Amino acid sequence: MDVLSTVVKSKEEEEEEEEEMSLLQLLTSETRDFLITPSGDQVKVEDLEGKTVGIYFSANWYSKCQQFTPILADVYHQLVEQGAKFEIVFVSSDEDQRSFDVFYGTMPWLAIPFCDLQSKKNLTQKFQIEGIPSLIILDSGGKPIQTDGVELIYRYGVQAFPFTSTTMAELEAEELAKHASQTIGRLLCTDSRDYVFKQEEQVPISQLVGKTVGLYFSALWCPPCVKFTPRLVTVYQQLKEKNEDFEIVFISIDRDETGYVECYQSMPWLSLPYGDETAKTLLRYFHVQGIPTLIIIGPDGKTVTREGRNLINLHLEMAYPFTEAQLSLLQDRLDEEAKNYPNSVHHIGHRHILNLVSASSGGGPFICCECDEQGSGWAYQCIECGYEIHLKCVRESEKDGFNEKQLRTVIPACACSSGY
Ligand SMILES: [Zn+2]
Ligand SMILES: [Zn+2]
Numbered sequence: 001m002d003v004l005s006t007v008v009k010s011k012e013e014e015e016e017e018e019e020e021m022s023l024l025q026l027l028t029s030e031t032r033d034f035l036i037t038p039s040g041d042q043v044k045v046e047d048l049e050g051k052t053v054g055i056y057f058s059a060n061w062y063s064k065c066q067q068f069t070p071i072l073a074d075v076y077h078q079l080v081e082q083g084a085k086f087e088i089v090f091v092s093s094d095e096d097q098r099s100f101d102v103f104y105g106t107m108p109w110l111a112i113p114f115c116d117l118q119s120k121k122n123l124t125q126k127f128q129i130e131g132i133p134s135l136i137i138l139d140s141g142g143k144p145i146q147t148d149g150v151e152l153i154y155r156y157g158v159q160a161f162p163f164t165s166t167t168m169a170e171l172e173a174e175e176l177a178k179h180a181s182q183t184i185g186r187l188l189c190t191d192s193r194d195y196v197f198k199q200e201e202q203v204p205i206s207q208l209v210g211k212t213v214g215l216y217f218s219a220l221w222c223p224p225c226v227k228f229t230p231r232l233v234t235v236y237q238q239l240k241e242k243n244e245d246f247e248i249v250f251i252s253i254d255r256d257e258t259g260y261v262e263c264y265q266s267m268p269w270l271s272l273p274y275g276d277e278t279a280k281t282l283l284r285y286f287h288v289q290g291i292p293t294l295i296i297i298g299p300d301g302k303t304v305t306r307e308g309r310n311l312i313n314l315h316l317e318m319a320y321p322f323t324e325a326q327l328s329l330l331q332d333r334l335d336e337e338a339k340n341y342p343n344s345v346h347h348i349g350h351r352h353i354l355n356l357v358s359a360s361s362g363g364g365p366f367i368c369c370e371c372d373e374q375g376s377g378w379a380y381q382c383i384e385c386g387y388e389i390h391l392k393c394v395r396e397s398e399k400d401g402f403n404e405k406q407l408r409t410v411i412p413a414c415a416c417s418s419g420y
Contacts, residue, residue, distance in 0.1 A: 023048060023142030026055075026126070027089060027112070029119050035089055035110040043110055050140050051085040052162050054149055055123060057134040059093035060103030062386070063367060065133045067290050068150060072135070073108055078158045085140065086161060091123050093132055131364075131386060137163040154287045178285070183301035184208045187215075187285075188249065190278060196249055196270045203270055211245040212321050214308055215295040217279075217288055219253040220263040224372050225292040228309060229266055231316075232294070236269060238317045245299070246320065251279050253291055296322040310365065310374040331377070338378045341391055345380060348395040350387050354380035368393055 027035065027045045034042040056072065058065040072088070079086045088109035094100040100114040112119050123129075127136045127147065135149025145163055146152060152160040156171050188196060188205050195202040216232065218225040232248070239246045248269035254260040260274040272278055282288075286295050286306060294308030304322045305311065311319040315330050335358075344355045349370055357363035358378050365376040370393035381388045 023053065023138065026123065026138075026142070027119075029116055032113070032116060032119075036113055037110055038104065038108060048087050048089075049142070051087050052140055053138045053142070054086070054088040055091060055127070055136045055138065056088050056109075056149075057091045057093065057124065057127075057129050057132050057136075058103070059095075059132055060099050061095065062132060064290065065103075068133045068153075069103075069106055072153055073106070075153055075158050075160075076108060079161055082158075084161055088135075091120050093120075139164070151287070154289050155284070157284065179303065182297075182303065184211075184213055184297055185301075187282065187297070187301075188272070188278065190276070193273070193276070196272055198270050199264075208247055208249075209301070210299050211247050212299055212304070213297040214246070214248040215251055215282065215286070215297065216248050216267075216269075217251045217253055217283065217291045217293040217295075218263065219255070219291060220259040221255060222253070222291050225263075228292045228313075228373070229263075232292075232312060233266070233268060235312055235317045235320075239320055244320060248294075251282060253279070253283075298323075307365070307374075307376065310376055313373045313375070334378060338391065341394075345394055345396050347380065347389065349389075350382060352382045352384045352387070354382050354387070354389070354394070356391075357381045370394075 024033075024045055027048070033046075034044050035048075037043055054072075058069065060066065076086070076088055088107075090104060090107055090109060090111035092100045092104070092111065092114055094103055094114065097114050104111055104114075112123075127134075127144070129136075133150050134147075135153065136144055137146035137149045137152075139145045139162070145165070146168075149160075149163070152163065152168070155175075159171060160167065185194075185205055188208070194206070195204050196208075197203065218229060220226070236246070236248055248267075250264055250267055250269060250271040252260045252263060252272065252274055254263055254274070257274050264271050286293070286303075288295075292309050293306070294312065295306050296304040296308045298304040298321075308319075308322060311322055311327070314334070318330060319326070338356070338358065341356055344353050347354050347370075356378070357380075359376070363377055363379045363381065365374065366379055366381075366388040367373070368375050368379075368390045369387050370389045373390070375388075375390045378391050379388050380391065380394055
């Protein structure tokens, strides 16, 4: 008992000490009291005092970071224009100086120099960063106030500033009220339009009331969308054949109308008119963080899940009607299957050992590095670099009698006929 209480106490003390670390201590090192700017200039860390600061952990090799950076840059520009006391500091997880230069070239804010690996390590540890992109918000006194800055930016954009608990509570209450009164009509209708399209034809939105409806955010320019759409078409047609009360509405993120027309040609379901403002409203309302995204609305007009794409990938038409009850049934089946997989594997596409994780042991939503599709729950994960793949996507090197060293020499020699 005594030993335990000593340990607990010293831990608390440690935490208190850490709390007291100032912005200066956090962002400087023994040999560096400055940050760099995109133009290569230096800015003293002490110049940041009195500002709200976002510490941005990111890397150019990860698509989620590439997607989020321009969104953050947009918010940053708007806040700077408004004269907000706000700054962002990039902490890079890029693999080398060149990748850092390229990625940092897309950012308008400050950065820790790439060569200062010790500071990066300290900050990653201090804020217990487990995945990227990550945005930690420090208040004007240098105290951490939000650890999920990425989510907050996706949800609220500029409105999230200054990220205080009061602002967050207000925004959340507003949002809750909107979601509580949500109906399919409120989601899709505007003052001047109460229909969607089925190819050229107008279909009244009232026909969707009482059905399970998928809102499908997609675009022609997005390779994962082009890959996912045929899968969704198959599922849609199977559900239609079974006469399920299911419908999908395409919400185009295409960059021009030609892209939209071509994209919609491959879809047998409904569509919002191209260029309709509703698309943007829905993107923010559902915190869409990347496409393709499939949001499922239940027969009562309320959101059933934002994970439709993931669920279709995992379970195909079995996912319908996407309810908790159906998913827990399917989850039990997956858990049973996972028992047959080894705890760690050497995957052909990766240099580190991968570990089997479940939702309860560190597995969360991810993009599979092998097939580029979403996954969640069971996965094989690399602790060293964040590489993560579906169980079904593992191609074990041992299985083929290769070890890692052999593979490096064997693959280039016979790449044309090896079938990899
Ligand atoms: Zn995969
Ligand atoms: Zn790795």
